[in-house]
Amino acid sequence: MxxxxxxxxxxxxxxxxxxxxxxxxxxxxxxxxxxxxxxxxxxxxxxxxxxxxxxxxxxxxxxxxxxxxxxxxxxxxxxxxxxxxxxxxxxxxxxxxxxxxxxxxxxxxLRGANLPGRGKAVQVLKAVAVSVGLLVVFGALFASADATVADLLEGLTPxxxxxxxxxxxxxxxxxxxxxxxxxxxxxxxxxxxxFPVAPGKQRSRVEWALPMTVLSLLFAVFVSTQVAAVIGSDDAIRTKPGVIPSQFAREGFWQLLWVIVLTLVVVALAKRWAPRETAGDRLMVRVLLSVLCALTLAVVASAIYRMQIYVDAFGLTRLRVSVAAVELWLGVVFALIIVAVVLGSQRWLPRAVVLSAVIGTAVLGLSSPDAWIAEQNVAMSERTGKVDIDYLRNLSADAVPALDRLSGDRRTCALQQIAEDLSEEAPWYATSLSEARAREILRERPVEKDRGTACRRAGVRVDPYGR
Incomplete structure (x- = not known):
């Protein structure tokens, strides 16, 4: 119902x-x-x-x-x-x-149940029917007597x-x-x-440890070069001949993301095939897996650093926020794996990984990322005078408080599409908090409908209907 x-x-x-x-x-x-x-x-x-x-x-x-x-x-x-x-x-x-x-x-x-509460259920249904009838009759009378009450009841009733x-x-x-x-x-x-899951076949120490050691050394070399570059000479990275900061970030970020994802697969398979007969075997597995996961955390930090350089150059977008959120979550997963390996207990790990995904998804959604994006880009425009109105005008109502700070044709163009989407009122139960806030802002400072004239003056290509 x-x-x-x-x-x-x-x-x-x-x-x-x-x-x-x-x-x-x-x-x-x-x-x-x-x-x-x-x-x-x-x-x-x-x-x-x-x-x-x-x-x-x-x-x-x-x-x-x-x-x-x-x-x-x-x-x-x-x-x-x-x-x-x-x-x-x-x-x-x-x-x-x-x-x-x-x-x-x-x-x-229902067919086979003996329902001792049937008499009470009938009483409840009768009470509900009488209550609905009274609400309809007296609600209609009050609504016809006062327009404010009529609007209130109309908004509350589906x-x-x-x-x-x-x-x-x-x-x-x-x-x-x-x-x-x-x-x-x-x-x-x-x-x-x-559900039956057969344990993985144990490998010998050499067969298992050699690939893990080689991979860890490769990670260590990469991390060392990144740390030396960032700590020793950050300007050397940012002013590398022939490479602007955004290119530096773009050249390495996606590769590092794949490195992190593939490392997660490698760790899962390595744990499944690890030698575990003796205490020495188990200690070796703990050490090598902990080292690899710790180095992977450093790779995560490098990827996020590159993304920050890219954002500083071009601003936030939905794709960049999404990828950065995935990067942070993968970092949390590797941190949980390190704790599980060090403690030698993994019974809690599956639920902890899923819980981290639940928390991350909730935090991302509840923090209104479109509002971040608009805020960061508007702040950049206030510093540099440059802003991508063509991208910002496609954001949701979450972005209205920040976009309202733009002036002139930029504000009009950025808010026209959102204002049109919000022109039809929705009942309280089908309206988000950000939509209610955006409608209030647009009522106080309306956006004129000019078939895209303001957008064209702001340098944004639109069709004759302003879309």
């Missing part, structure tokens, strides 16, 4: 409200099945709900979409549980296997037009399947931790 009433007009706090209802259904089902609440179940549940705050805060689609996807996976993991790699990797997608079986499960339960009926029915069915799937998963989760 919440999905049918709230999800037809955009995304905002409505997605979180529907998730809370589904969480309640899953909680009741789990209690009925005798499942106990475990700390990690609470952590995953709170993480999923925190991720669904992103569409309520930000109107930018590019951090909101990953947040919703990760929230769905985290919610599935909360329902399934899991501590091993098989559990935390298959748990986030295991929920969908329950959706198809949840309908016959629910139908069978609009249910006959034209939207097919969409509402579809949303109702989707909400029903998700809620029943969550309840079925909570009652009888698949234990993906029991």
């Amino acid at each position: 919440a999905s049918a009433a709230l999800l037809g007009e955009g995304l905002g706090v409505n997605l979180l409200l529907c998730a809370v209802v589904a969480t309640a259904a899953a909680t009741l089902s789990a209690r009925s099945a005798g499942r106990r609440v475990r700390p990690w179940t609470v952590v995953w549940t709170l993480g999923a709900l925190a991720l669904l705050l992103v569409p309520a805060i930000s109107s930018a689609g590019w951090p909101t979409a990953p947040a919703i996807i990760v929230a769905a996976g985290t919610g599935s993991l909360a329902l399934h549980g899991g501590s091993r790699w098989s559990g935390v990797l298959l748990g986030p997608v295991g929920f969908w296997a329950h959706v198809t079986t949840s309908l016959p499960w629910a139908a069978g339960g 609009s249910l037009d006959a034209e939207d009926l097919p969409l509402r029915v579809l949303l109702f069915l989707v909400g029903l399947l998700v809620s029943l799937g969550a309840a079925h998963t909570a009652a009888a989760p698949r234990r993906w931790d029991k």
